[in-house]
Amino acid sequence: MHLLLLESDRQQAMRIKILLQEEGHVVLTTSRGLDALEQIRSGQIRMVLVNQRSEDLDCIDFTRIARRMSLTDYLYIMILFDTFNQEQINSVLAAGADDYMTKPVNPVEISLRVKNAERIAAIDTRDEALIAMAKLAESRDRCTGRHVERVRLYARELAQAMWEMGIYFGQIDANFVDLIYRTAALHDLGKVAIPDAILSKSGKLTPHEYEIMKQHTRIGADTLASVMNQPSPCRFLRMGQEIALSHHERWDGRGYPNGLSGRDIPLSARIVAIADVYDALTSARSYKPAFSHSQAVQLIIDASDSQFDPMVVEAFAAVEETFDRIRQQQSDSSEDIVSHIRPAA
Numbered sequence: 001m002h003l004l005l006l007e008s009d010r011q012q013a014m015r016i017k018i019l020l021q022e023e024g025h026v027v028l029t030t031s032r033g034l035d036a037l038e039q040i041r042s043g044q045i046r047m048v049l050v051n052q053r054s055e056d057l058d059c060i061d062f063t064r065i066a067r068r069m070s071l072t073d074y075l076y077i078m079i080l081f082d083t084f085n086q087e088q089i090n091s092v093l094a095a096g097a098d099d100y101m102t103k104p105v106n107p108v109e110i111s112l113r114v115k116n117a118e119r120i121a122a123i124d125t126r127d128e129a130l131i132a133m134a135k136l137a138e139s140r141d142r143c144t145g146r147h148v149e150r151v152r153l154y155a156r157e158l159a160q161a162m163w164e165m166g167i168y169f170g171q172i173d174a175n176f177v178d179l180i181y182r183t184a185a186l187h188d189l190g191k192v193a194i195p196d197a198i199l200s201k202s203g204k205l206t207p208h209e210y211e212i213m214k215q216h217t218r219i220g221a222d223t224l225a226s227v228m229n230q231p232s233p234c235r236f237l238r239m240g241q242e243i244a245l246s247h248h249e250r251w252d253g254r255g256y257p258n259g260l261s262g263r264d265i266p267l268s269a270r271i272v273a274i275a276d277v278y279d280a281l282t283s284a285r286s287y288k289p290a291f292s293h294s295q296a297v298q299l300i301i302d303a304s305d306s307q308f309d310p311m312v313v314e315a316f317a318a319v320e321e322t323f324d325r326i327r328q329q330q331s332d333s334s335e336d337i338v339s340h341i342r343p344a345a
């Protein structure tokens with residue numbers, strides 16, 4: 001595994017580096033937090049060991065910034081404390097750290113904890129396989145272009161805003177934000193089982209075809225349930241299942257497949273619902289051109305308390321400019337866009 005050690009004490013750094021290299025890891029070191037963030041951004045690093053205070057950042061600020069970065073793989077963050085109290089432990093965990101240790105580090109303990117981190121990285125790889133499957137489903141759906149990628153970015157932005165604004169306080173933390181980013185990609189997974197004739201049909205679907213299309217919610221959830229057939233299903237699969245099943249439910253109970261209403265709809269699905277609809281509105285369809293960003297914002301705000309959870313709409317209104325930026329950065333290339341397409345699902 002590629003590790004990065006952020007440590008300002010050279011002797012300590014060398015000691016830990018040698019220890020972990022002997023275990024077969026590739027270990028990079030730096031004494032500056034900003035430099036560490038730069039190295040993480042360039043990819044490859046799967047775990048970072050962060051000294052309580054580096055030359056320029058303390059470990060809480062470092063963790064917060066690292067958790068906000070768009071990384072392909074999960075970054076495991078472990079804090080190395082010189083001295084600590086309960087309040088500091090709570091703060092680093094709330095900022096998104098996975099684990100912590102005290103210095104001087106015990107050689108056996110650090111090697112075992114890094115092994116744990118490796119196990120989590122392996123689970124993450126399995127998760128990525130599911131996400132790859134979701135993207136495969138999307139590739140058959142010729143109208144959607146980069147829909148999955150944008151929806152997960154929008155969902156993360158909403159969740160992050162809700163966390164910062166204290167909306168649904170206690171239900172959203174750094175892990176929830178990371179988790180929704182990864183699981184939102186699974187929302188249309190069930191389209192793998194929808195016939196091509198319907199998935200790539202030009203123009204609007206007939207009512208019967210629409211009923212078949214609606215089944216992608218149950219099929220996606222059932223697919224994930226079959227993978228979850230183990231004693232302790234992980235949070236990734238559980239949230240993925242919630243989202244796949246319920247992202248077309250409506251706050252007023254008029255959605256599908258179960259007609260759930262209000263807070264009976266899982267929070268993750270209420271967030272993805274807005275991300276999904278914003279993307280559908282701002283993308284071209286055979287029966288409509290793409291709405292502008294401001295039109296889409298207005299339509300979503302108007303649907304607060306009917307289609308959407310008003311609290312999630314409040315967060316959406318606070319970060320709509322970021323949605324606009326993501327939309328522009330992640331727009332479909334001309335090759336992705338097929339002019340004759342069917343209704344959004």
Ligand SMILES: [Fe+2]
Nearest residue numbers: 187188276345
């Ligand atoms: Fe979708």
Ligand SMILES: [Fe+2]
Nearest residue numbers: 187188247345
């Ligand atoms: Fe869908």
